[in-house]
Amino acid sequence: MSNAIAELAEKAKSSKLDGRSKELRRLVIGGLQGARKGHIGSALSLIEIVRVLYDNTLNYKIGDLTWPERDRFILSKGHGCLGLYAILADKGFISKDELSTYSKEGSRLGGCCEELVPGIEATTGALGHGLSIGVGMAKGALMRKRNNRVFVLLGDGEMGEGSIWEAALSASKHNLTNLITIIDDNKVQLAGYTKDISCFGSLADKWSSFGFEVKEVNGHDIQELESVFEEKPKKNPMAIICHTVKGKGISFAENDSAWHWKNKISDDLINQMYVALEDY
Amino acid sequence: MFRACMNMISEMAKTNPNVVLIGCDHGPGVELSEEIQSRYFVEPISEANIAGMATGLAAEGYIPYILNHATFNTRKTYEQIALDACLQKRPIRVVGMGGGLTTAHLGPTHTAIEDVAIMRAIPDMTVVVPCDADEMTRLMPHTLTWPGTIYIRCAKYGRPIVSDDKAGFEIGKSILMREGAILIIANGAMTHRALTAAQQLSDKGIECGVLHVHTVKPLDKNIVDYVKKARKVFIVEEHTLIGGLGSACLELLIDHSVPAELPPIYRWGLPDAFVQTYGDQDLLLEAFNLQPEQLVKRIIHSVESEGAPFEIAMGKSYDDV
Structure with missing residues (x-):
């Protein structure tokens, strides 16, 4: 890991959370109260990414979800959906009360994203699908001569899927400058550290070699995210590697693969999570 | 039969601006109409991506036809066809050339002996096995408006013609x-x-x-x-x-x-x-x-x-x- 990358990773670890980031995380914790299980660490690492996208970057109309000019956002790491549900509830796509139905019988808020939920563009959960769908949407937008952009958020562990790299080839071949690939590089996957399991080496070099314009940012820094999401590449598709922390905001859950997914979450543990978040 | 299928896609593209043809390092084997040229892509050898990409195009209102050998277009694309096309109701048209034993000269990697079974097992899937080139020509206009994803097995060369x-x-x-x-x-x-x-x-x-x-x-x-x-x-x-x-x-x-x-x-x-x-x-x-x-x-x-x-x-x- 180069010094610059190590520095970004350290900044991600030490980033403080403001009131809004904590409020969104409270929504995530609240979502656990029904089913008492979920991909918590995976949801908490992406909060600032979706916050900035929905607060600042994406063009959308809550009253017209099929507006053709809307920007598309696909959460390819569909298991991190509790983080997406939180911002969708915050923005009014769904109600905050509905969050507590997450993963429960009869709910439309499943343990992975489904496009039947207002604001969700693609059903994901089987990893490695989102970028190809995004390639098609981005190509379609260009063919329709529309100016909307397509954002696809991948997990770092997800990049072991060969289809991701197939899609990268295709995005590059078609010069999809309207396709923005975001990597939630939280460095931990279900079975342990991504560096031990997937051995990707330099992600920047990989994406660059596939013809992408690559940016690296602290994925918990609001200003850095706002700035990088506004960039519009002229020639190549863009990949933004966001250095994040798995379980960000809950000190005892951070960087721990045991919090990738957790079940049998007690009232006591939920209270501990709220306390840890307030103390962060 | 495959050529009839490609000819029809080319023809339909003349009047339907949503028809898109995607090959997987494979051409159509026929001369395509001028109208479809800007909507015809030869993609890298990347079956899963092509199927997923096609569903993204379908989400934008296009009618994507993806062509490849029947084995590769069913086995390597299975999850994308099931989850991205059928589950999400983003219909694509999967053209399986060389269905059955048509390409037996290439051995077991190319003989599609279970393609109908695996495609048929997917909810909301449609599976069509025409008998000759003329029937393929009659089938294809229906694929413009049929609501679900379709697997089209091209299981022989075009002749003899037995359909009426x-x-x-x-x-x-x-x-x-x-x-x-x-x-x-x-x-x-x-x-x-x-x-x-x-x-x-x-x-x-x-x-x-x-x-x-x-x-x-x-x-x-x-x-x-x-x-x-x-x-x-x-x-x-x-x-x-x-x-x-x-x-x-x-x-x-x-x-x-x-x-x-x-x-x-x-x-x-x-x-x-x-x-x-x-x-x-x-x-x-x-x-x-x-x-x-x-x-x-x-x-x-x-x-x-x-x-x-x-x-x-x-x-x-x-x-x-």
Whole structure:
């Protein structure tokens, strides 16, 4: 890991959370109260990414979800959906009360994203699908001569899927400058550290070699995210590697693969999570 | 048949601006119209991505046709077809060239012996197996408006032409090509072989009908009535006996009739084994006792013996028995 990358990773670890980031995380914790299980660490690492996208970057109309000019956002790491549900509830796509139905019988808020939920563009959960769908949407937008952009958020562990790299080839071949690939590089996957399991080496070099314009940012820094999401590449598709922390905001859950997914979450543990978040 | 399919896509693109054709390092084999050129992509060898990309285009209102060998376009694309196309109702058209034993010269990697079964198992999927180039030409306009994802098996070269324009074409509606007390049910490359066998049987005094079931899913419920009226039924398919046309028909019959109403039914197809030999479609169909003359012998034997169905062990011909 180069010094610059190590520095970004350290900044991600030490980033403080403001009131809004904590409020969104409270929504995530609240979502656990029904089913008492979920991909918590995976949801908490992406909060600032979706916050900035929905607060600042994406063009959308809550009253017209099929507006053709809307920007598309696909959460390819569909298991991190509790983080997406939180911002969708915050923005009014769904109600905050509905969050507590997450993963429960009869709910439309499943343990992975489904496009039947207002604001969700693609059903994901089987990893490695989102970028190809995004390639098609981005190509379609260009063919329709529309100016909307397509954002696809991948997990770092997800990049072991060969289809991701197939899609990268295709995005590059078609010069999809309207396709923005975001990597939630939280460095931990279900079975342990991504560096031990997937051995990707330099992600920047990989994406660059596939013809992408690559940016690296602290994925918990609001200003850095706002700035990088506004960039519009002229020639190549863009990949933004966001250095994040798995379980960000809950000190005892951070960087721990045991919090990738957790079940049998007690009232006591939920209270501990709220306390840890307030103390962060 | 594949060329007829490509020609139709090219033609349809002239008047429908949403038609998109995506090849996987494979061309259409025909000269495409000028109108489709900007909507025709030859992608890297990346089947899963192509299927997923097609669903993204479908989300934007396009009608994507993805073309590849039947094996690769079903096995390597399976999850994308199931989850991105069918589950999310973003219809794509999956063109499987070289279905069945058509590309037997390339061996087991290219012989599509279970493609119908695996495609049929996906909810909301449509599976069509036309019998010749003319029928392919009649099918294709329906693919512009059909609501679900479609797998189109191109299971032979275009000739001989046995379908008739007068019979029309409707997805999900089988065609009785010939009437007779004995009934052969077939599709794809087996339909013209069934018709040839039926004629030879007729010459021998056995009146044999042929029901062409070009759509394996959704399956025509009228098949139940055709079967009930028959004295014996033979379902022949260029596919293993697991999950293909025969399985589909038996499932339908069990669900929509009582056993006492049904005549004896026999299924003849490919063995539950990879095809680890080479040759061409005709040679291999002969090896599996599915050529017309062999069908005739087997049917005669079955008709004359009212006992148990007559089956042939793998690797043996009828004459060996």
